[in-house]
Amino acid sequence: MHRQQLLRKQDYEEDIRSFNAPSPVDNQGERARAVLRIEGLSKSYGAIAAVAGVSFDIREGEVFGLLGLNGAGKTTLxxxxxxxxxxxAGDAVLLGHSICNERRTVRQMIGVAPQEIALYPMLTTAENLRFMGRIYGIKASELEERVEQLLESIGLAERRDDYVGSLSGGMKRRVNLAAALVHQPKLILLDEPTAGVDPESRDEILKIVRRLRDDGNAIVYTTHYMEEAEHLSDRIGILNSGRLVAAGTLEALREELEFSEVIELTGFTAGIDLTPMRALGQLCRVDRDEKRLRLLVKRAADFLVPLQKIISRSGKSIQLKIMPFSLEDLFLHLARKEVNG
Amino acid sequence: MKTLTVMLKDLRLISRDRFGLVALLAVPIVVIMVIAAATQSGAGSKSILFPIVNDDQGPVATALIRAFNEHLDVREVSRATAHHLVAEANDAPAALILPRELSKRYLAQKPTTVELLTDPAQWQELEAIKVVMLLADRETASLGDPFSQELLRLHERNITGDHVSFSSLDQNIPGFSLMFVLLTLIFSVSLALREEEVSGTSRRLAIAPLPPASLLGGKLLARLIVGTAQLLLLLLFGHFVYGLRLGHSPVAIIVVAAAVVTSMTCFAAVVAAFVRTREQAIPVGLAVAFVLAALGGLFWPLYDLPHAMQSVARLLMTSWSMSAIQDVILRDRNIAGISKELIVLSGYSLAFFAIGLQLFRYGEKAKS
Structure with missing residues (x-):
């Protein structure tokens, strides 16, 4: 038991090595400043630790993708x-202000788009945004302009006077996002902003997020869509059982692993003997199920010749595909690693 | 079969709302108990205070006082005290003044005028006193039935306002208006808070830079404005359709309506804290509104209640509300004249708001 715990800790420490991975650079090529610094943040409910000692930072002009299975601790974080x-336990400091001790100041600097639509259905789109602006103390003279600007940016200027209740799910999501931006926050927390929306609205939302990033905003973005996180995030953090098991750029995380490419064989793969390949001494991992066989390798090119021989010798129809090790692969690999200890 | 499946699922859901199940029986039982106690076990006219100024000190006065004492809570007092009890404290609906030489004149078969100082705002208690005075006829028959032989003439004088008589509408219109305003406030505050949770906006507001007092205060203020308008419109309806008096001071009626509704709105915030689902709002709202209305004298005068309940009633915001409204519309008082009620109602408002704020839960806290 003790040994198992030690092993798990070792794995965790290895995975977290990428914590200090290169951060995004600004236009001048200099490292962007940290907007939020999270230090040993924990949250427990009785004996259950929902978040356990999470530490990382988020920089200006960066989208930090926060991933994890359901119940991993994303929403609590x-x-x-x-x-x-x-x-x-722990604390997070937003531009010098503690989330524990300076809540009022921090609230003024944070914009949150919650997972659920958090809008008044019987207020119009503009009224919802105006209300949020007033709550955040935006001057009346600036507010109207800000609302118009936001409505334009989310592509709903023509629906400004429609009740939110009458909008489609995707439109509501966009207004939900805009409501978090009225007061021009320094840090934007987006909790699954594309959950359950149509592809067109998702595209719109992703465009908005990219624009926000390009404007220098720091964004924490949680999602279950790996492809979305992979394309959008500058850095990625993976939470598992409340712990941050990996953090860094996707490239840095891949480099940390002993494999970076996947060779996928589909077709009649049952009974294929991979012993000759193991003899090469470079094969890292084999995942096999009924329909496919996946070889996780460092360099796929090194395996093509022996694989060709194996396939020819088997006489079966087998398709071969080479792909980079995706974020989803990485995510599942780390999750499995945690479960297996 | 499918109907049965649906029914079983619904029964399971109903059985899991324990509060709802308890409310199903407990709420009507509590209301029935309060109403039964008020209508059957009341102290009746014996609880009505009837001050008598005995300037005569003769046998006729003694016989009359003994006869009244059988049915009323008679106290021999000075003129000043009698005036205070009727006109200022409103503890007594009327006071009787038995003049000097009453016995002497009566025994000499000469008619005498006795004065009844009245507070017509307490018209039901006043009616009860007049009935007792008729009963006293029989009790004093040995003295020759003084009232019927017109040896004693009764002169009634209103010392609290312009009007000598009122009708049951003067009790029922303000009483039922207050009851409906209270009911509406409990429903609307409870449902508005639950609605914010359902629409997810409570979470957004919970993390916005505004203190809980502003958040709750803002929500209550909106209901306060609507509630005050509702009460004033109901009283105006009573005025134009049924001739309900509204007193001499429009400012006083507006101020008293605002004070009454403020205390009720803040009270609704406390009740709302215990309402966890929209379904619970109806039984809880009905129970609280009916019990407070019955005990607070909105349905019937307080003297109908047993002594113990009358003591409880004096602690209720509803009885102070009713008293403040009656002071303005029936006793023609201005703001200075209802300052005591206004202070008490403001105290209730502050206390209820403080409690409501303590119990107020928004965002994640509301779910836990």
Whole structure:
């Protein structure tokens, strides 16, 4: 038991090595400044640790993709950063202000788009945004202009006077996002902003997020869509059982692993003997199921010749595909690693 | 079969709302108990205070006082005290003044005028006193039935306002208006808070830079404005359709309506804290509104209640509300004249708001 715990800790420490991975650079090529610094943030409910000692930072002009299975602690972490829940231990500092001790100031600097649509269905789109602006103390003279600007940017200027209740799910999501931006926050927390929306609205939302990033905003973005996170995030953090098991750029995380490419064989793969390949001494891992066989390798090119021989010798119809090790692969690999200890 | 499946699923859901199940029986039982106690076990006219100024000190006055004492809570007092009890404290609906030489004149078969100082705002209690005075006829028959032989003439004088008589509408219109305003406030505050949770906006507001007092205060203020308008419009409806008096001071009626509705709105915030689902709002709202209305004298005068309940009633915001409204519309008082009620209602408002704020839960906290 003790040994198992040690092993797990070792794995965790290895995975977290990428914590200090290169951060995004600004236009001048200099490292962007940290907007949010999270240090040992924890939240426990009785004996259950929902978030356990999470540390990382988020920089200007960066989208930090926060990934994890359901119950991994993403929403609890977001909720603490948004000052909705108090941490059991640790702290996060937003531009010099503690989320524990300066909640009022921090709230003024954070914009949150919650997972659920959080809007008044019987207020119009513009009225919802105007209300949020007033709550955040935006001057009346600036507010109208800001609302118009946001409505333009989310592509709903023509629906400004429509009740939110009458909008489609995707449109509501866009207004939900805009409501988090009225007061021009320094840090934007987006909790699954594309959950359950149509592809067109998702595209719109992703465009908005990219624009926000390009404007220099720091964004924490949680999602279950790996492809979305892979394309959008500058850095990625993976939460598992409340712990941050990996953090860094996708490239850095891949480099940390002993494999970076996947050779996928589909067709009549049952009974294929891979012993000759193992003899090469470079094969890292084999995942096999009924329909396919996946070889996780460092360099796929090194395996093509022996694989060709194996396939020819088997006499079966087998298709071969080479692909980079995706974020989804990485995510599942780390999740499995945690489960297996 | 499918109907049965649906029914079983719904029964399972109903059985899991324990509060709802308890409310199903407990709420009507509580309301029935309160109403039964008020209508059957009341102390009746014996609880009505009837001050008598005995300037006569003769046998006729003694016989009359003994006869009244059988049915009323008679107290021999000075003129000043009698005036205070009727006109200022409103503890007594009327006071009787038995003049000097009453017995002497009566025994000499000469008619005498006795004065009844009244507070017509307490018209039901006043009616009860007049009935007792008729009963006293029989009790004093040995003295020759003084009232019927017109040896004693009764002169009634209103010392709290311009009007000598009122009708049951003067009780029922303000009483039922207050009850409906209270009911509406409990429903609307409870449902508005639950609605914010359902629409997810409570979470957004919970993490916005505004203190809980502003958040709750803002929500209550909106209901306060609507509730005050509702109460004033109901009273105006009573005025134009049924001739309900509204007193001499429009400012006083507006101020008293605002004070009454403020205390009720803040009270609704406390009740709303215990309402966890929209389904619970109806039984809880009905129970609280009916019990407070019955005990607070909105349905019937307080003297109908047993002594213990009358003591409880004096602690209720509803009885102070009713008293404040009656002071303005029936006793023609201005703001200074209802300052005591206004202070008490403001105290209730502050206390209820403080409690409501303590119990107020928004965002994630509301779910836990």
């Amino acid at each position: 977001i909720s603490m950063l948004a000052t909705e829940q108090r941490p059991s």
